[in-house]
Structures are given as structure tokens and as C-alpha cells.
Amino acid sequence: MTTLTDLDIRRVLNYLQQQREAMVELLQRLVLIESSSDDPAALDRMLAILATEIKSAGMPVRRLPGRASGGLLYARHLLRPARSPFQLLIGHCDTVWPAGTLGTMPLRTESGNLYGPGVFDMKAGLVQMIYALRALSELSLVAPASCKVVINSDEEIGSPDSTPLIRRLARRAERAFILEPAFGKSGKLKTARKAVGSFKLTISGRAAHAGVSPEEGVSAILELSHQLQRLFALNDASRGITVNVGTIAGGTRSNVIAAEVRASIDVRVRTLEDAKAVESAIRGLTPVNPDATLHVDGGLDHPPMEPSERNQALWRLAHETGQRLGLELEQAAVGGASDGNTTSQHTATLDGLGAVGDGAHAAHEYVELYRLVERAALLVLLLMAPISAVDDRAHGSNLSPGGQS
Numbered sequence: 001m002t003t004l005t006d007l008d009i010r011r012v013l014n015y016l017q018q019q020r021e022a023m024v025e026l027l028q029r030l031v032l033i034e035s036s037s038d039d040p041a042a043l044d045r046m047l048a049i050l051a052t053e054i055k056s057a058g059m060p061v062r063r064l065p066g067r068a069s070g071g072l073l074y075a076r077h078l079l080r081p082a083r084s085p086f087q088l089l090i091g092h093c094d095t096v097w098p099a100g101t102l103g104t105m106p107l108r109t110e111s112g113n114l115y116g117p118g119v120f121d122m123k124a125g126l127v128q129m130i131y132a133l134r135a136l137s138e139l140s141l142v143a144p145a146s147c148k149v150v151i152n153s154d155e156e157i158g159s160p161d162s163t164p165l166i167r168r169l170a171r172r173a174e175r176a177f178i179l180e181p182a183f184g185k186s187g188k189l190k191t192a193r194k195a196v197g198s199f200k201l202t203i204s205g206r207a208a209h210a211g212v213s214p215e216e217g218v219s220a221i222l223e224l225s226h227q228l229q230r231l232f233a234l235n236d237a238s239r240g241i242t243v244n245v246g247t248i249a250g251g252t253r254s255n256v257i258a259a260e261v262r263a264s265i266d267v268r269v270r271t272l273e274d275a276k277a278v279e280s281a282i283r284g285l286t287p288v289n290p291d292a293t294l295h296v297d298g299g300l301d302h303p304p305m306e307p308s309e310r311n312q313a314l315w316r317l318a319h320e321t322g323q324r325l326g327l328e329l330e331q332a333a334v335g336g337a338s339d340g341n342t343t344s345q346h347t348a349t350l351d352g353l354g355a356v357g358d359g360a361h362a363a364h365e366y367v368e369l370y371r372l373v374e375r376a377a378l379l380v381l382l383l384m385a386p387i388s389a390v391d392d393r394a395h396g397s398n399l400s401p402g403g404q405s
Contacts, residue, residue: 004141004324004381004384006324008139008141009324009325009377009381011139012135012139012141012377012380012381013325013373013377015138015139016131016135016373016376016377016380017373019131019134020372020373022131023127023128023131023372023373023376024114024369024372026053026127026130027114027119027123027124027127027367027372028107028114029049030046030050030093030118030123030126030127031107031114031116031117031118031119031123032102032107032116033045033046033049034095034097034098034099034100034101034102034117034118035070035093035094035095035118035153036094036095036096036098036099037069037094037095037096037153037154037155037156037157038157039070039098039099040069040070042070042099043069043070043071043093043094043153044070046070046093046153047063047070047071047072047073047093047151047153050073050093050126050130051063051073053130054073054075054130054133054149054151055075056134057130057133057134057136057137058077058133058137059075059076059077059133059147059149060075060076060078061073061074061075062074062075064165066153066154066161066162067160067161068154068157068160068161069094069152069153069154069157069160069161069162070094070153070154071153071161072150072151072152072153072154072161072162072165073149073150073151073152074148074149074150074165075148075149076146076147076148076149077146077147077148079146080146084145084146085144085145085146085174085387086145086146086147086148086172086173086174087143087145087146087147087148087173087174087175087176087177087383087387088147088148088149088150088169088170088173088175088177088343088347089129089133089147089148089149089150089177089179089379090149090150090151090152090166090176090177090178090179090339090340090343091122091125091126091129091150091151091152091178091179091180091354092122092151092152092153092154092155092156092159092339093123093126093151093152093153094152094153094155094156094157095117095118095121095123095156096121096156096361097117097118101117102116102117104363105117105363105365107119109369112368112369112370113357113366113367113368113369114366114367114369115364115365115366116365116366117365118365119355119357119365119366119367120181120355120357120358120359120360120365120366120367121181121360121361121365122179122180122181122354122355124181124354124355124357124367124372125179125180125181125353125354125355126151126179127372127376128179128353128354128355128372128375128376128379129149129179129376129379131376132376132377132379132380132383133147133149135376135377135380136380136383136384141380141384143383143384144384144385144386144387145174145387147383148169148173150162150165150166150169150339152166152339155338155339158301158302159339159342162339163339163342166339166342166343167342167343167345167346170342170343170345170346170347170349171346171347173343173346173347174347174348174387175314175347175348175349175350175387176340176343176344176347176348176349176350177349177350177353177379177382177383178190178338178339178340178343178349178350178351178352178353179353179354179379180338180340180351180352180353180354181352181354181355181356181357181360181367182352182353182354182355182356182357182375183332183334183352184332185356185357185358186330186356187327187329187356187371188329188330188332188352189315189318189329189330189331189332189350189351189352189353190305190331190332190333190334190338190340190350190351190352191305191307191311191312191315191331191332191333191350191351192270192304192305192306192307192311192332192333192334193304193305193333193334193335193336193337193338193340193341193351194240194268194269194270194304194333194334194335194336194337195267195268195269195270195271195272195274195275195300195302195303195304195337195341196267196268196300196301196302196336196337196341197265197266197267197268197269197275197278197298197299197300197301198264198265198266198267198298198299198301199264199265199267199282199296199297199298199299200263200264200265200296200297200298201224201227201231201262201263201265201282201285201294201295201296202261202262202294202295202296202297203220203223203224203227203250203260203261203262203263203287203292203293203294203295204220204259204260204292204293204295205217205218205219205220205223205257205258205259205260205289205291205292206218206257206259206291207252207256207257207258207259208256208257209255210254210255210256210257211255214257217257217259218257218259218289218291218292219257219258220250220251220258220259220260220261220292221250221251221258221261222289223261223287223289223292223294224248224250224261224263226288227263227285227288227294228245228263230285231243231245231265231282231285232245234278234281234282239269239270239274240269240270240274241267241268241269241270241274241278242266242267242268242269242335243265243266243267243278243282244265244266244267245263245264245265246264246265246266247263247264248261248262248263248264249261249262250262265282265298267279267282267300268335269304270304270306270333271304271306272303272304272306275300275303275304279299279300282296283296302337302341303341303342304341305337305338305340305341305344305349305351306344307333308344310347310348311344311348311349311350313348314348314349314350315331315350317382317385318350318378318382319331321378321381321382321385322378324381325374325377325378325381327374327378332352334352338351350382353375353378353379353382354375355367355368355371355372355375356368356371356375
């Protein structure tokens with residue numbers, strides 16, 4: 001299924017094996033920069049290093065500024081016409097960890113694993129991407145479509161700055177590879193992700209003295225208690241629908257009937273159809289007490305990445321490609337969102353091509369170092385695979401864009 005011969009594959013593996021120590025060293029450098037989404041100075045240092053590394057792979061890099069983030073890197077091969085077919089590679093350099101985390105989660109190597117904040121999600125994936133691109137350049141391998149790369153610094157906060165560019169590129173891309181971490185210790189690729197929605201429910205009542213004239217008040221908190229039952233009734237485990245009220249804030253004092261209360265709502269669903277139904281139900285909430293008022297803000301942040309035929313065709317290509325490396329790859333559906341949710345609305349998308357390990361957003365975060373080479377090699381082979389191998393890559397799928405992400 002690929003254009004590479006067995007000899008070519010051995011050359012790729014030999015090259016990456018020779019670069020393994022350099023890959024680990026680069027990964028350690030990246031982890032030692034605590035690049036939280038809200039730390040522009042750290043993100044600036046991170047993006048500068050990544051820009052240098054990508055340039056060394058033969059790709060000119062542009063640094064694009066951000067409003068809510070540290071900006072992003074955009075790189076593409078210039079040796080081919082601007083309108084020629086291309087494949088999209090996406091990763092992010094921001095993490096959920098604040099500055100100072102290395103004090104409690106120090107960078108360390110133990111039993112062949114590298115531990116540290118952001119190492120799994122997803123700095124190791126960036127290293128694999130860089131060295132896959134270097135392999136193409138150093139081994140003079142000409143992919144059937146050029147590569148375009150986006151590395152953003154706002155993925156952990158919902159990609160507000162980078163989504164417009166990602167969406168625009170995905171509409172024209174032949175396929176998209178997302179270097180988010182693999183799922184599970186077996187390294188499963190991610191072929192489906194839930195849609196993610198965020199809503200805020202504000203309930204307004206009327207304040208009154210709780211002991212003197214409670215009948216004059218309209219309790220926003222009491223009204224919320226009724227609405228909570230309606231919201232939790234929307235959960236449907238069999239359909240993969242979760243609706244969670246995660247925070248509540250309101251009221252002023254215990255002896256005052258609460259005039260206002262606010263609740264934050266997280267929604268996760270597998271399909272666009274269910275996303276629309278749940279959103280309609282939330283927006284359609286009506287007060288039990290007619291003297292209370294409800295107001296709903298928010299909406300769908302990320303559309304679902306559904307297991308469409310074109311995504312499954314790309315997965316089948318990856319599975320067959322992995323076998324040439326001696327890998328028996330598996331696929332998985334996950335609940336969290338990524339930039340793959342956006343690209344999959346417009347082109348064949350394969351996610352979870354990053355590192356194998358565990359502990360994303362957790363104190364035990366780590367990657368298995370010995371698998372960096374095989375995952376980078378897998379990406380090389382996928383980039384070299386014929387575009388025609390994805391037999392259903394029509395850019396106008398039956399999925400609508402599904403809102404902002």
C-alpha cells in the first residue's frame with residue numbers, strides 16, 4: 001500500500017535509530033520549558049526552538065501571532081506549486097501545567113520511560129513529527145503530496161486562535177495527521193472523538209429576607225435544583241451522551257433568598273445529530289417558577305470526529321502500513337477533543353499518531369522512549385503512502401461543520 005520498498009523501510013528505520021539519542025535530547029529540552037497555554041514568554045521560547053528544528057528539516061517556517069495565545073507555526077514545502085496536493089500535520093506545544101510544576105514533577109528517566117509535564121501530551125509527538133520530516137529530507141524521499149505543518153499554542157484552551165487556519169487548510173488537504181498521544185499502552189490510533197460543548201446557565205430570581213419575608217423572594221437556587229434534574233436526565237450512556245454540571249456559583253448570604261445563580265455545563269456526544277438534540281434541549285429549558293428567568297450562553301466548541309468512511313479508509317491504510325513495521329495497530333474512540341475534530345469535518349483524519357505512554361494531564365505523565373522510533377517511522381510511511389489509497393476522501397462529507405471549535 002506504500003510506495004516504499006522493504007529496503008527503503010530499512011533505511012528509514014536505520015536513520016531514525018541513529019537519531020534516537022538526538023530525539024530524546026530534543027524531547028528533554030522541550031519538557032524543560034514549562035509551556036502553559038497562558039505563559040506567552042515560555043511559549044515564545046518553545047516556538048522558537050520548534051521553528052529552528054522544522055527549518056532543519058528543509059521547511060521554511062512562518063510565525064503567526066495569536067490574540068488569546070502565544071501564536072503558532074506554519075510551515076510548508078516551497079519546492080512545489082502552492083496549489084499542489086498536500087497533507088496536513090498538526091500538533092500543539094502548550095500544556096495544562098503551570099510554571100513551577102517541574103518542582104513537583106521533575107524530568108526523569110526510569111525503566112526506559114521519560115517522565116515530566118507535557119512529555120506525553122504532546123511534546124513527544126512534536127519530536128516524532130520533526131524527525132519524520134527530517135527522514136524524508138535526509139533520505140531524499142519524495143512524498144506523493146507535500147507536507148504542511150501547523151503547531152499551535154492554544155490547543156489546551158480550545159484552539160481559539162488557530163482553528164480558522166486549521167479549518168481553511170483542512171478544506172484543501174488530501175488528509176490530516178494529528179500527532180496527539182496514542183490511546184492506551186498498546187498505542188491505539190484515535191479514529192473517533194466526541195463533540196464537546198460548553199454552556200453557562202444563568203438563573204435570575206428575586207432577593208428577599210429569608211426570615212422576615214421569604215414569600216417576596218424567588219429563589220434562583222431552588223429553580224436551579226429543578227433544572228439540574230432536567231439536565232442530568234439528558235445523559236444516555238448507551239449513546240455516549242454525557243451532560244455534567246461541573247460548577248455552581250450564586251447567592252450572597254445564607255439569610256438572603258438567592259437572586260441569581262450560575263451553572264457551568266459540559267456536554268460530550270458522539271454524533272452531530274445528538275449534539276444538536278442536546279443543545280436544543282438545553283436552550284429549550286423553561287422555568288418551573290414562572291417568576292424566575294433562565295438564560296443560556298455557549299454552544300458546541302468542537303464538532304465530533306466521527307468514524308466516517310474516509311476516516312476509516314485512512315485507518316485501514318495505517319493498519320496495513322503498521323504491519324510493514326511489525327506493528328499490529330488498533331483503533332479507539334475517545335471522549336476528549338483535539339484539532340482532529342476540526343479537520344475531520346473536511347478531510348480524512350487520523351489522530352493519536354503521537355507518543356505511546358500514559359498520564360495526560362496527570363502527575364504520572366510519561367512516554368515509552370523505545371517507541372519513539374517506531375512511531376516516527378509509521379508517520380514517514382504514512383506520508384509516503386499514495387493519496388489514492390484513501391478511497392473515500394471527498395472534501396464534502398455528509399457532516400456539517402457543527403459550530404466553532
